[in-house]
Every structure is written in structure tokens, then in C-alpha cells.
Amino acid sequence: MSKRTGIWLLSLVAVLLLLQQCKPDPHICEVDCDEADSLYTGTPDTITRPFKFPPVVIPPDITLTKEGVQLGRMLFYDPVLSSDSTMSCGTCHIQQFAFADGGKAKSENVFGALTKRNTPPLFNLIWFKDFFWDGRTNSLPLQVQDALIHEQNFNAAQAIPKLAANPEYVRLFKKAFGRPGDITEVKIEKAIAQFMMTMVSAESKFDKVMRGQLSFTPEEERGFYNLFFKDTGEANGFGADCFHCHAASNGASNITLIDNNFHNNGLDFAASFTDFADNGRGDVTGNFLDNGKFRTPHIRNIEVTGPYMRDGRFTTLEQVVNFYNDSLKLSPTNDPQLKFAHQGGIRYLSEQDKADLVAFMKTLTDTTFLNNPKFSNPW
């Protein structure tokens, strides 16, 4: 090897080494650096479909990434998103209560006023078609927008500079949404939506019994098969008929226990179609035939999500069962499934029946979900 070739080779190695060093690190790159956009793609994340749940369908406008979920988790718990920096989503949606607002019939919003309705729990949202008690939106990012505006009086001009001052936020926004690496309201909404989509609860005793890993006690078994999942009336063996609403229509193959439908379950008397205290679904569709109807709520984790109903009027599950047994109120939109509404309810449930129904409902508590560190406050 001649001296000249040697120098050439050495220079080549030096140039290659330099190039290697210049290779941009996506973690430390600032907004202005000029490497390919494809570097900012984030790490794809997935949601596992639980046993006897419908397929997981991620909405087309959302790309689920680990960075997006982590960002959403930080934002969900960050009070900077409220007008006076005192309130986050996690103020009302508390993990140990399956993200309901433990024990409160209504919650206090950032204006110091009470919310119109009870704070619902948050989980398995990916299988809901419509959100809120009246189903007024069918998109999770839009739902987040609604919550930011109505509960937290979100002020983008104030909050966004504060987020931009945190390098971890800057990095995660870039990783989750690519170029340009700016922070916008829409990205905030989509990130929180991503985090909430990963909140899946399917590890209750009920799920384990369905998977053949555990057995019901005799009480729980009666509560489920003979009461909750059996139609009312003598011809049907005196069931309690809860499954027509608190389950998919094909109950046995879909155990989400939601039907994505709206019903009037007879909470309030109304003399006419226009006489309801809360029109619910009717105000969304503009159809008076929907007045007094509400989306069937979650029954999973019900033990920890009280008080119950859209206004939190019942504090115990025993009160709920008594209501279905003897306190149904008549109104023009009563659901036809409530066959005994004219006599105030099922009427024939014994004390044992009621206790069995409650025992079954308590098998729906998923302590794995309630304690999952993935969903806890990261701050």
C-alpha cells in the first residue's frame, strides 16, 4: 500500500466516522433539524382484544403509539389544562373508582358549579359507539374537547406555552405526531383519547369464570344465570331481565355488557313526551320519541362507581335492585323490555333473589384494572 493510498483510506475512515456521529438522534433533535420526517413515527402500540369482546377498531384519525399514550397520560393528570390550573381530568375521573368520581352524585367543575350529571367511569371506551349519558358525540377526541371546554374552561393560549416549556412534553408531542413538532389543541385531544383507549377492564372474577379459570359461588351463579340473564315472567322462569340492556344483544358471545343503545329505564314519571326533567337522548336527536332515554351505562366495576344513575340518586346496589323490583315510573317512552312497568316493576324478586343479583354484580369488579400502574398519575 502506497503512502498516498494509506492517507486516502485514513481520510475515508475519518469521514465515515464523522458521518456516523452526525446521524441525528431522534430523541435529542430539536424542531428545526432537517432529518426525514419518518424519524418521528413513535412506537406503534396495540390494544389486546379480551376474551369474548368484539374486535378492537382504532378510529382512522388516530395512530396509536406508546409515546402518544404516555403523552395522553401526562395530560390527563395535568391541571395546567384548566383555566386556573387546579383541575385535571383525573380530578373527577379517579382510578380507584374505575375513573368515576368516588361517592359523588355530581362533581364540581372549574367554575365551582356542579356538573349536570353524574361522572361516569372510564374504561372499555373503545367499544362504545357514543359518549356521554346522552351519546352527544361519537368521537373520543371530540369528547375530550367537550370535557376541556365544559369542565375545565381550557385556555389554549395559556396552557400551550406552559406545555412547550417542558422538554419531555416537546419530545413526546414530536414523537407522537411527527412534523411539525408544535403543540396544538387537536394534538392534546388526540393524545388524551389515545391514553383513554388503552384503559381496558376485563380481568374481573366474571371474566375469569367465563374463561373457565374460576367458579361462581352458588349465589353469584343464580344471580347471573337465573336472574340477570333470564327474561322476566312466569313463562321464562321468573328472571330479572337485566341482560337486554346491560349486555350486547348476542349476550353469550359478547361479554362487554354494554349494548350501545339508549333506553328509558323508568326512573321518572312523565305525563307526556315533553314532561321530562332531563330529555337526555331526545335533546341530541331532536326527536321527542327519544326523550327520557339514556345510553346504557357500564355495569362492570359497578361496586366502586356509585352513586348510581345519571343523577347519582341511588347510593347502593340494593337500592338499584329494589328500584327495578318495585319503583319503576310510567312515562310515554318507557322501554318495552320493562314488561312490568305498569305494576311498578318486576315485583316477585325475593330477598334472596336481590342478594344474588348484587352478589353477581360484585363479581364485575376488576381490581387489576383499578390498581394498574399504567393508568395511575405519572406526576
Ligand code: HEC
Ligand atoms: C368536573 C368533573 C369532570 C372533569 C374535570 C372531567 N370530566 Fe369527564 N365527565 C364528567 C361528567 C359529569 C361526565 C358526564 C357528562 C354527561 O354525560 O352529560 C363526563 C363524561 C366523560 C366521558 C364520557 C364517558 C362515557 O361513558 O361516555 C369521558 C370519556 C370523559 N368524561 C373524559 C374526560 C377527560 C378526558 C377529561 C379531561 C380533559 C374530563 N373528562 C374531565 C366529569 C368530569
Ligand code: HEC
Ligand atoms: C330497558 C333497559 C334496561 C334494563 C332492562 C335494565 N337496565 Fe339498568 N340501566 C339502564 C339504563 C338506561 C340506565 C341508566 C339510566 C339513567 O341513569 O338515566 C341503567 C342503570 C343501571 C345501573 C346504574 C349504573 C350506573 O353506573 O349508574 C345499575 C346498577 C343497573 N342499571 C342495574 C340493572 C339491573 C340489576 C337490571 C335488572 C334487574 C337492569 N339494570 C335492567 C337500562 C336498563
